Amino acid sequence: MSRVIEGMNKVTEQFIVGVIGAPFGVKGHVKVRSFSGEYEHLKQLDRLILRCGNVERILELEETRPLTRGLGMKFKGIDTPEQAQNLRGGELITDRSHAAPLKEDEFYVEDLRGLEVLGNGAVLGHIRDVLEGGGGNLIEIRLTSGELKLVPFRKEFFGAICLEQGTAVLLEQWILT
Numbered sequence: 001m002s003r004v005i006e007g008m009n010k011v012t013e014q015f016i017v018g019v020i021g022a023p024f025g026v027k028g029h030v031k032v033r034s035f036s037g038e039y040e041h042l043k044q045l046d047r048l049i050l051r052c053g054n055v056e057r058i059l060e061l062e063e064t065r066p067l068t069r070g071l072g073m074k075f076k077g078i079d080t081p082e083q084a085q086n087l088r089g090g091e092l093i094t095d096r097s098h099a100a101p102l103k104e105d106e107f108y109v110e111d112l113r114g115l116e117v118l119g120n121g122a123v124l125g126h127i128r129d130v131l132e133g134g135g136g137n138l139i140e141i142r143l144t145s146g147e148l149k150l151v152p153f154r155k156e157f158f159g160a161i162c163l164e165q166g167t168a169v170l171l172e173q174w175i176l177t
Helices: 081-085
Strands: 014-024 029-034 047-052 055-066 071-075 091-095 116-119 122-133 136-143 148-152 158-162 167-170
Touching (some): 014 071
Antiparallel strands (some): 047 055, 055 071, 116 122, 122 136, 158 167
8 A cells, every 4th residue: 555655666654554354242343464463563553544445434443452363453433243344354554653563674565566676787677566475475576578477585586675776686587587
């Protein structure tokens, strides 16, 4: 989800941080699955943007509680299981400052999309998306020819990634053949 464009590469100011699952209990609680797999940063929020289809609205967070799988949330004004059911499948959006904190050598997927992929100093294409694969993440590259290729997002294949310059260096170009 990209909301702000600056400079060479887009700077994403808001992220989809999770999705609402099934309601539970009788007071309007919902189960939430975090896309990052981390939940601590979500517990600190007091409001979120909920997007259902093309409609967005602000929800105030009343309560969070840890669940075996995920996080339980209760929003102000959502007081019944029926109201909570209407939120199911909705995407939760928050500002970059409230997204899951990054560790060393980690990137937000939104920041990688659109980066120029360089090899031997030449532009090979652009990162179109990051996909989850069985052995790790895959970078989907749209080559300058228009063809799409998948490359494992691993140090053996990618060198320097510079968000400021909008570039990612592909070390092993044979993988594109």
